[in-house]
Amino acid sequence: MKQTYSRALVTGASSGFGEQFARQLSARGTALVLVARRGDRLEKLAAELGTEIEVLPADLTDPAGLAAVEDRLRDAAKPVDLLVNNAGVGTTGPFAEMAAQSETDKVALNVTALMRLTHAALPRMIAARHGGILNVSSIASVNPVPWATTYGATKAFVTSFSENLNREVRRTGVHVTALLPGPSATPLTDEGFDNRLPHLFWQAPEAIVARGLSAVAAGKPVCITSRVLAFATVTGGRMPRALQYVIGDRLIGRG
Numbered sequence: 001m002k003q004t005y006s007r008a009l010v011t012g013a014s015s016g017f018g019e020q021f022a023r024q025l026s027a028r029g030t031a032l033v034l035v036a037r038r039g040d041r042l043e044k045l046a047a048e049l050g051t052e053i054e055v056l057p058a059d060l061t062d063p064a065g066l067a068a069v070e071d072r073l074r075d076a077a078k079p080v081d082l083l084v085n086n087a088g089v090g091t092t093g094p095f096a097e098m099a100a101q102s103e104t105d106k107v108a109l110n111v112t113a114l115m116r117l118t119h120a121a122l123p124r125m126i127a128a129r130h131g132g133i134l135n136v137s138s139i140a141s142v143n144p145v146p147w148a149t150t151y152g153a154t155k156a157f158v159t160s161f162s163e164n165l166n167r168e169v170r171r172t173g174v175h176v177t178a179l180l181p182g183p184s185a186t187p188l189t190d191e192g193f194d195n196r197l198p199h200l201f202w203q204a205p206e207a208i209v210a211r212g213l214s215a216v217a218a219g220k221p222v223c224i225t226s227r228v229l230a231f232a233t234v235t236g237g238r239m240p241r242a243l244q245y246v247i248g249d250r251l252i253g254r255g
């Protein structure tokens, strides 16, 4: 049976998929807690959407910002029954030439913050025997993506973490879903994530987000967001690994 949610906390709600999660959830009457660094954008979105919305500006790579969002997830007065761990950063380029801080920030946001927020949200959800956690991973988590080396590794963590945790909590009424989109036109792909994936693999944020919300409500552990992407991943996965590397070289960054 599909779950429905009363209040969702969405990270990275100031643009791209996160903004779209806020729009689609608001249209269903779900109360929202919107998180990102750019509070002005969150305020603008909240004013436009108009359902019960809290704006919580926070830098999730900063210990104080992360703690504020963890505290909100533990707040019993207005319980959050859907956590959308969407905030994430990615760039392409030779790992050896990337600034160490930029790579560290990717791990802090894509891995550490996602794991910590999940840890903060879960006990209340288990106690209530109801809740969903939707973790935005990437198709890069299951395919070789040289030149997006740290990004691919962070997303491999997200998929593995979500799938195993979903299994752990399967009898508690809580679902954990890894969402694996392919490329989509958002600020992430506009600003520094270079890929040459053919047009048929691209999807609109609206479609990706709708798939994700259905998947978590249905309790799916992993959701690849289109049939063509799923087909390519399964058939690609059967190719010799050396050939997969060559395809990765051609499609991402500098190959």
Ligand SMILES: NC(=O)c1ccc[n+]([C@@H]2O[C@H](COP(=O)([O-])OP(=O)(O)OC[C@H]3O[C@@H](n4cnc5c(N)ncnc54)[C@H](OP(=O)(O)O)[C@@H]3O)[C@@H](O)[C@H]2O)c1
Residues within 6 Å of the ligand: 011, 012, 013, 014, 015, 016, 017, 018, 035, 036, 037, 038, 039, 058, 059, 060, 061, 086, 087, 088, 089, 090, 109, 136, 137, 138, 139, 180, 181, 182, 183, 184, 185, 186, 187, 188, 189
């Ligand atoms: N677009 C794609 O092709 C694609 C494909 C697969 C997976 N994904 C994944 O989808 C998710 C959303 O990405 P997007 O494509 O929608 O890109 P985006 O528009 O750049 O969104 C990233 C969001 O993360 C927030 N964010 C960045 N750093 C943050 C920090 N330190 N603390 C808190 N929030 C932070 C940004 O808001 P502020 O700058 O206001 O903080 C923004 O709202 C990411 O996890 C990404 O890896 C994207």
